[in-house]
Protein backbone atom coordinates (compact mmCIF):
# COMPACT_ATOMS: atom_id res chain seq x y z
CA UNK A 583 0.00 0.00 0.00
CA UNK A 584 2.80 2.39 0.85
CA UNK A 585 4.69 1.62 -2.38
CA UNK A 586 1.52 2.37 -4.33
CA UNK A 587 1.00 5.69 -2.50
CA UNK A 588 4.61 6.69 -3.09
CA UNK A 589 4.43 5.83 -6.77
CA UNK A 590 1.09 7.52 -7.39
CA UNK A 591 1.44 10.57 -5.11
CA UNK A 592 5.21 11.04 -4.95
CA UNK A 593 7.60 10.16 -2.12
CA UNK A 594 6.90 13.07 0.22
CA UNK A 595 3.11 12.85 0.23
CA UNK A 596 3.00 9.07 -0.26
CA UNK A 597 5.16 8.40 2.82
CA UNK A 598 3.57 11.01 5.08
CA UNK A 599 -0.12 10.43 4.41
CA UNK A 600 -0.51 7.32 6.64
CA UNK A 601 1.80 5.65 9.16
CA UNK A 602 3.03 2.12 8.42
CA UNK A 603 1.07 0.86 11.44
CA UNK A 604 -2.13 2.41 10.08
CA UNK A 605 -1.56 0.86 6.64
CA UNK A 606 -0.87 -2.60 8.14
CA UNK A 607 -4.02 -2.38 10.22
CA UNK A 608 -6.02 -1.20 7.20
CA UNK A 609 -4.80 -4.17 5.14
CA UNK A 610 -5.53 -6.57 8.03
CA UNK A 611 -9.10 -5.26 8.27
CA UNK A 612 -9.80 -6.81 4.84
CA UNK A 613 -9.08 -10.34 6.06
CA UNK A 614 -9.96 -10.36 9.77
CA UNK A 615 -13.68 -9.69 9.43
CA UNK A 616 -13.72 -5.97 10.19
CA UNK A 617 -14.81 -5.29 6.63
CA UNK A 618 -16.07 -7.55 3.85
CA UNK A 619 -12.92 -7.76 1.81
CA UNK A 620 -10.10 -9.91 0.49
CA UNK A 621 -6.45 -9.71 -0.55
CA UNK A 622 -5.15 -11.63 -3.57
CA UNK A 623 -1.42 -12.08 -3.97
CA UNK A 624 0.46 -12.89 -7.19
CA UNK A 625 3.43 -15.20 -6.65
CA UNK A 626 6.10 -16.43 -9.05
CA UNK A 627 9.05 -18.81 -9.18
CA UNK A 628 10.01 -21.90 -7.20
CA UNK A 629 10.16 -19.81 -4.03
CA UNK A 630 6.72 -18.33 -4.68
CA UNK A 631 7.96 -14.75 -4.30
CA UNK A 632 5.23 -12.13 -3.91
CA UNK A 633 5.25 -9.91 -6.99
CA UNK A 634 1.92 -8.13 -6.66
CA UNK A 635 -1.37 -7.85 -4.86
CA UNK A 636 -4.86 -6.50 -5.08
CA UNK A 637 -7.00 -5.48 -2.10
CA UNK A 638 -10.76 -5.50 -2.59
CA UNK A 639 -13.79 -4.82 -0.46
CA UNK A 640 -17.52 -4.38 -0.60
CA UNK A 641 -18.69 -0.77 -0.48
CA UNK A 642 -21.80 1.16 -1.48
CA UNK A 643 -22.68 4.36 -3.29
CA UNK A 644 -26.01 6.06 -4.05
CA UNK A 645 -26.94 3.25 -6.44
CA UNK A 646 -26.23 0.43 -4.00
CA UNK A 647 -23.45 -2.06 -3.29
CA UNK A 648 -20.33 -2.26 -5.41
CA UNK A 649 -16.97 -4.01 -5.42
CA UNK A 650 -14.09 -1.65 -4.76
CA UNK A 651 -10.55 -2.29 -5.98
CA UNK A 652 -8.88 -0.52 -3.08
CA UNK A 653 -5.26 -1.03 -4.14
CA UNK A 654 -3.46 -2.90 -6.87
CA UNK A 655 0.32 -3.09 -7.12
CA UNK A 656 2.89 -5.04 -9.12
CA UNK A 657 6.63 -4.86 -8.43
CA UNK A 658 8.33 -2.78 -11.15
CA UNK A 659 10.40 -5.75 -12.35
CA UNK A 660 7.27 -7.84 -12.85
CA UNK A 661 5.30 -5.34 -14.91
CA UNK A 662 3.88 -5.59 -18.43
CA UNK A 663 3.49 -9.36 -18.19
CA UNK A 664 -0.22 -9.41 -17.47
CA UNK A 665 0.09 -9.81 -13.68
CA UNK A 666 -2.26 -6.91 -12.90
CA UNK A 667 -4.76 -8.14 -15.47
CA UNK A 668 -4.83 -11.52 -13.68
CA UNK A 669 -5.18 -9.81 -10.30
CA UNK A 670 -8.16 -7.83 -11.62
CA UNK A 671 -9.62 -11.14 -12.89
CA UNK A 672 -9.34 -12.51 -9.35
CA UNK A 673 -11.04 -9.37 -8.02
CA UNK A 674 -13.88 -9.74 -10.53
CA UNK A 675 -14.41 -13.40 -9.55
CA UNK A 676 -14.64 -12.33 -5.93
CA UNK A 677 -17.14 -9.58 -6.80
CA UNK A 678 -19.25 -12.01 -8.85
CA UNK A 679 -19.25 -14.52 -6.00
CA UNK A 680 -20.85 -11.79 -3.86
CA UNK A 681 -23.33 -10.65 -6.55
CA UNK A 682 -21.54 -7.33 -6.92
CA UNK A 683 -22.18 -6.40 -10.54
CA UNK A 684 -20.60 -2.95 -10.37
CA UNK A 685 -16.94 -2.41 -9.56
CA UNK A 686 -14.89 0.73 -9.12
CA UNK A 687 -11.56 2.18 -8.15
CA UNK A 688 -10.25 5.66 -7.39
CA UNK A 689 -6.90 6.88 -8.62
CA UNK A 690 -4.89 9.87 -9.74
CA UNK A 691 -6.03 11.31 -13.07
CA UNK A 692 -2.42 10.90 -14.24
CA UNK A 693 -2.22 7.16 -13.50
CA UNK A 694 -2.31 6.07 -17.13
CA UNK A 695 -1.08 2.48 -16.53
CA UNK A 696 -4.10 1.80 -14.32
CA UNK A 697 -6.53 3.84 -16.44
CA UNK A 698 -5.39 1.95 -19.57
CA UNK A 699 -5.52 -1.41 -17.80
CA UNK A 700 -9.07 -0.92 -16.53
CA UNK A 701 -10.23 0.89 -19.68
CA UNK A 702 -9.35 -2.27 -21.60
CA UNK A 703 -11.52 -4.26 -19.20
CA UNK A 704 -14.65 -2.16 -19.65
CA UNK A 705 -14.17 0.53 -16.97
CA UNK A 706 -15.08 4.15 -17.67
CA UNK A 707 -14.33 7.38 -15.83
CA UNK A 708 -17.58 8.24 -14.03
CA UNK A 709 -16.32 10.97 -11.71
CA UNK A 710 -13.49 13.47 -11.81
CA UNK A 711 -12.34 15.63 -8.88
CA UNK A 712 -10.54 18.62 -10.36
CA UNK A 713 -9.59 19.70 -6.85
CA UNK A 714 -7.97 16.40 -5.84
CA UNK A 715 -6.93 15.49 -9.38
CA UNK A 716 -8.54 12.08 -8.87
CA UNK A 717 -10.86 10.01 -11.01
CA UNK A 718 -13.30 7.21 -10.22
CA UNK A 719 -13.30 4.37 -12.74
CA UNK A 720 -16.32 2.10 -12.81
CA UNK A 721 -17.51 -0.99 -14.63
CA UNK A 722 -21.26 -1.58 -14.64
CA UNK A 723 -22.05 -5.19 -15.54
CA UNK A 724 -25.56 -5.27 -14.11
CA UNK A 725 -27.90 -7.46 -16.13
CA UNK A 726 -30.27 -5.36 -18.30
Ligand SMILES: CC(C)(COP(=O)(O)OP(=O)(O)OC[C@H]1O[C@@H](n2cnc3c(N)ncnc32)[C@H](O)[C@@H]1OP(=O)(O)O)[C@@H](O)C(=O)NCCC(=O)NCCS
Pocket residue numbers: 585586589590652653654655656657660661662663664665666667668687688689690693694695696698699700702
Ligand atom coordinates in the same frame (compact mmCIF):
# COMPACT_ATOMS: atom_id res chain seq x y z
C1 LIG B 1 -0.90 -0.30 -12.75
C2 LIG B 1 -0.10 -1.59 -12.52
C3 LIG B 1 -0.75 -2.40 -11.38
C4 LIG B 1 -0.12 -2.42 -13.82
O1 LIG B 1 0.55 -3.67 -13.54
P1 LIG B 1 1.09 -4.64 -14.73
O2 LIG B 1 1.21 -6.01 -14.17
O3 LIG B 1 2.29 -4.03 -15.35
O4 LIG B 1 -0.10 -4.56 -15.77
P2 LIG B 1 -0.39 -5.62 -16.94
O5 LIG B 1 0.90 -6.19 -17.46
O6 LIG B 1 -1.43 -6.58 -16.49
O7 LIG B 1 -0.95 -4.63 -18.06
C5 LIG B 1 -2.24 -4.75 -18.58
C6 LIG B 1 -2.54 -3.51 -19.43
O8 LIG B 1 -2.50 -2.33 -18.63
C7 LIG B 1 -2.00 -1.21 -19.42
N1 LIG B 1 -0.72 -0.78 -18.88
C8 LIG B 1 0.02 -1.36 -17.91
N2 LIG B 1 1.14 -0.65 -17.67
C9 LIG B 1 1.11 0.40 -18.50
C10 LIG B 1 1.98 1.51 -18.73
N3 LIG B 1 3.13 1.66 -18.03
N4 LIG B 1 1.63 2.42 -19.65
C11 LIG B 1 0.50 2.30 -20.37
N5 LIG B 1 -0.39 1.27 -20.20
C12 LIG B 1 -0.07 0.34 -19.29
C13 LIG B 1 -1.83 -1.77 -20.82
O9 LIG B 1 -3.07 -1.61 -21.49
C14 LIG B 1 -1.56 -3.24 -20.53
O10 LIG B 1 -1.83 -4.09 -21.62
P3 LIG B 1 -0.64 -4.44 -22.68
O11 LIG B 1 0.59 -4.79 -21.87
O12 LIG B 1 -1.21 -5.60 -23.43
O13 LIG B 1 -0.45 -3.19 -23.46
C15 LIG B 1 1.39 -1.26 -12.18
O14 LIG B 1 1.90 -0.37 -13.15
C16 LIG B 1 1.61 -0.68 -10.80
O15 LIG B 1 1.76 -1.42 -9.81
N6 LIG B 1 1.63 0.65 -10.69
C17 LIG B 1 1.88 1.32 -9.42
C18 LIG B 1 0.75 1.14 -8.45
C19 LIG B 1 -0.54 1.80 -8.89
O16 LIG B 1 -0.56 2.82 -9.58
N7 LIG B 1 -1.63 1.20 -8.48
C20 LIG B 1 -2.96 1.76 -8.60
C21 LIG B 1 -3.19 2.71 -7.49
S1 LIG B 1 -4.83 3.26 -7.35
